[in-house]
Amino acid sequence: MSALTLFEKLWRAHEVVAETPETPAVLYIDLHLIHEVTSPQAFSMLRSRGIGVRRRERTFATMDHSTPTDRAQLFGAVPIRMESAAHQIHELERNCADFQVELLGLKHARRGIVHIIGPELGLTQPGKTIVCGDSHTSTHGAFGALAFGIGTTEVGHVLATQCLLQRKPKTLGVEVEGPLPAGVTAKDLVLAIIHTLGVGGGTGHVLEYLGPTIRALSMDERMTVCNMSIEAGAKAGLIAPDETTYEFLQGRERAPSGAALERALESWRQLPTDAGARFDRTLSIDASRLAPMITYGTNPGMSVAVTGTVPVRLDDRVHTKALEYMGLTAGQPILGQPIEYAFLGSCTNGRLSDLRAAAGLLKGRKVARGVTFLVVPGSQEIKREAEAEGLDRVFIEAGADWRESGCSMCLGMNGDLVTKGAYCVSTSNRNFEGRQGVGARTLLASPITATASAIAGRIADPRELMN
Amino acid sequence: MEPIRTIRSRTVVMARTNIDTDQIMPARFLRTTTREGLGQHLFADWRYDALGNPIADFVLNTPEAAGCQVLVAGHNFACGSSREHAPWGLYDYGFRAVISTEIADIFRSNSLKNGLLPIIVDEATHAALIAAPGTEVTIDLERSTLDIPGVGAVAFVIEAFARYCLLNGVDETGYLLAQSRAIDAYEQRAFA
Numbered sequence: 148m149s150a151l152t153l154f155e156k157l158w159r160a161h162e163v164v165a166e167t168p169e170t171p172a173v174l175y176i177d178l179h180l181i182h183e184v185t186s187p188q189a190f191s192m193l194r195s196r197g198i199g200v201r202r203r204e205r206t207f208a209t210m211d212h213s214t215p216t217d218r219a220q221l222f223g224a225v226p227i228r229m230e231s232a233a234h235q236i237h238e239l240e241r242n243c244a245d246f247q248v249e250l251l252g253l254k255h256a257r258r259g260i261v262h263i264i265g266p267e268l269g270l271t272q273p274g275k276t277i278v279c280g281d282s283h284t285s286t287h288g289a290f291g292a293l294a295f296g297i298g299t300t301e302v303g304h305v306l307a308t309q310c311l312l313q314r315k316p317k318t319l320g321v322e323v324e325g326p327l328p329a330g331v332t333a334k335d336l337v338l339a340i341i342h343t344l345g346v347g348g349g350t351g352h353v354l355e356y357l358g359p360t361i362r363a364l365s366m367d368e369r370m371t372v373c374n375m376s377i378e379a380g381a382k383a384g385l386i387a388p389d390e391t392t393y394e395f396l397q398g399r400e401r402a403p404s405g406a407a408l409e410r411a412l413e414s415w416r417q418l419p420t421d422a423g424a425r426f427d428r429t430l431s432i433d434a435s436r437l438a439p440m441i442t443y444g445t446n447p448g449m450s451v452a453v454t455g456t457v458p459v460r461l462d463d464r465v466h467t468k469a470l471e472y473m474g475l476t477a478g479q480p481i482l483g484q485p486i487e488y489a490f491l492g493s494c495t496n497g498r499l500s501d502l503r504a505a506a507g508l509l510k511g512r513k514v515a516r517g518v519t520f521l522v523v524p525g526s527q528e529i530k531r532e533a534e535a536e537g538l539d540r541v542f543i544e545a546g547a548d549w550r551e552s553g554c555s556m557c558l559g560m561n562g563d564l565v566t567k568g569a570y571c572v573s574t575s576n577r578n579f580e581g582r583q584g585v586g587a588r589t590l591l592a593s594p595i596t597a598t599a600s601a602i603a604g605r606i607a608d609p610r611e612l613m614n
Numbered sequence: 615m616e617p618i619r620t621i622r623s624r625t626v627v628m629a630r631t632n633i634d635t636d637q638i639m640p641a642r643f644l645r646t647t648t649r650e651g652l653g654q655h656l657f658a659d660w661r662y663d664a665l666g667n668p669i670a671d672f673v674l675n676t677p678e679a680a681g682c683q684v685l686v687a688g689h690n691f692a693c694g695s696s697r698e699h700a701p702w703g704l705y706d707y708g709f710r711a712v713i714s715t716e717i718a719d720i721f722r723s724n725s726l727k728n729g730l731l732p733i734i735v736d737e738a739t740h741a742a743l744i745a746a747p748g749t750e751v752t753i754d755l756e757r758s759t760l761d762i763p764g765v766g767a768v769a770f771v772i773e774a775f776a777r778y779c780l781l782n783g784v785d786e787t788g789y790l791l792a793q794s795r796a797i798d799a800y801e802q803r804a805f806a
């Protein structure tokens with residue numbers, strides 16, 4: 148048998164019907180994650196056809212996008228301020244009750260951002276196909292699962308048939324070598340990869356991240372990298388499972404244990420890309436030359452080293468428009484740019500290790516006057532763990548705003564917004580115009596760069612606070 | 615779904631590169647639980663000022679844009695969020711086709727399921743279309759050609775099955791439901 152890539156193995160194992168020139172493959176979906184924003188119209192379709200959910204045990208719902216991060220609203224002491232959000236939340240509750248889908252609802256102790264709780268509960272496992280009506284489903288690829296975002300019509304397809312109609316994507320191997328220098332994180336690495344590929348550079352491809360630098364990353368870091376694959380336009384991001392993966396899954400509530408784990412391990416070990424397997428394209432990156440990265444423009448590919456300057460591109464209209472929106476000048480150093488907000492959270496960087504790294508810098512320091520530093524854990528479980536370690540005290544004493552979990556200011560659907568024209572250093576994944584609020588100016592960076600900037604009140608290099 | 619064969623319309627040109635789905639349909643309009651009426655929010659942050667009044671020089675607010683069914687967009691259209699609210703909004707507004715040099719995967723798939731044709735053309739064709747807003751083009755789905763006066767008929771590629779479904783008004787959900795025996799067999803094989 149010829150040498151196969153991880154992607155090829157995942158694809159073959161899930162083909163219900165292989166593709167032909169006339170028809171796409173019917174691909175089986177092992178795990179379907181659902182949230183309140185992209186599912187209501189899919190449930191309506193089921194109702195109008197009078198059909199049910201084919202595999203309830205493979206369907207799992209939570210709410211995160213439009214949910215309040217304010218404790219009183221979340222736990223019902225006061226009503227949810229935004230009526231439309233409250234309505235959407237109740238719709239999901241009703242749909243899950245009617246169709247008997249398991250829901251980690253608003254007040255559930257294990258609720259959180261869908262891409263954070265899948266791995267946290269051990270639902271996300273190597274070898275699976277995982278979809279969700281959300282583009283950052285690519286996060287789960289960190290476990291060696293084929294995971295991608297789908298639209299609402301497709302959410303309906305999976306609910307009804309547990310399958311999707313798919314054309315086989317191409318593969319792109321991203322080989323990363325060289326150790327990450329101090330102060331340079333997985334977020335900086337993926338921003339550099341997107342910068343290299345461009346925001347459309349991965350379109351039609353599944354990325355597989357390989358090489359010694361990737362192998363040395365923790366699961367949290369791998370998730371950060373895979374999470375942002377979609378920002379290069381890629382269908383999915385993948386990292387082969389290894390001992391780091393298996394150790395992460397050990398003892399998780401929904402992960403296999405005992406004899407089932409032994410069987411699972413046996414098949415998981417077959418997954419990594421075979422020696423000699425070919426990718427449609429490849430790219431290599433030397434991580435040892437990277438610095439902390441930050442975006443200056445209005446898409447995630449427009450980034451520079453934090454010590455760099457805003458690029459000068461005289462006849463580039465996209466560039467000029469972006470700088471106009473951002474209120475930045477070509478040639479200016481990015482360091483020192485005053486900010487009004489910092490946001491620590493999201494499915495990219497809202498995990499415990501991100502909170503720890505930020506708290507490590509913040510301890511004994513203060514958030515600058517005039518800066519709102521919103522800290523939003525990725526899940527209620529992460530919030531509890533952080534509180535058990537006293538991280539909440541560090542944030543609160545420094546003057547940050549410690550919240551309940553959810554997507555929050557990553558997309559501002561729940562009303563956590565950046566004001567018009569204000570600058571926000573954000574650990575999230577998109578700096579599109581208006582993403583964090585109408586006229587908001589987002590600069591994407593790592594948790595430590597965001598924290599260093601919150602302390603300084605201007606964009607800062609985290610390495611200056613590290614000893 | 616209604617079968618689609620040809621679309622004949624003047625074009626609206628939005629030359630910006632990398633127009634993302636957050637621009638097409640800002641997140642605050644996603645708190646809906648239906649798919650109707652999203653056309654009014656299409657490109658909301660470019661189309662209306664803070665008070666909700668139309669911004670006169672935004673292309674969709676110009677008299678020439680009225681009734682146009684074909685949107686010509688800058689390179690790499692519709693990257694970002696998977697929100698199907700983006701094609702729903704474009705369709706509800708009245709668009710039936712979007713033309714660019716590159717169109718993001720999820721948006722492309724979403725559009726095809728909603729009767730909105732995502733058409734990818736080469737740089738030269740694109741440049742000609744961008745330079746001449748209001749050109750009356752004819753899209754022939756059966757032949758997979760885009761006819762531009764002065765340029766001629768340009769072939770485009772639409773995934774064969776999606777094309778078949780659009781031409782014949784076949785609904786993909788129904789097609790998948792009809793695969794149930796193959797799905798049963800797979801489940802028996804895979805989870806035995």
Ligand code: SF4
Nearest residue numbers: 283493494554557558
């Ligand atoms: S945190 Fe942001 S990117 Fe992640 S699922 Fe929520 S809205 Fe999407």
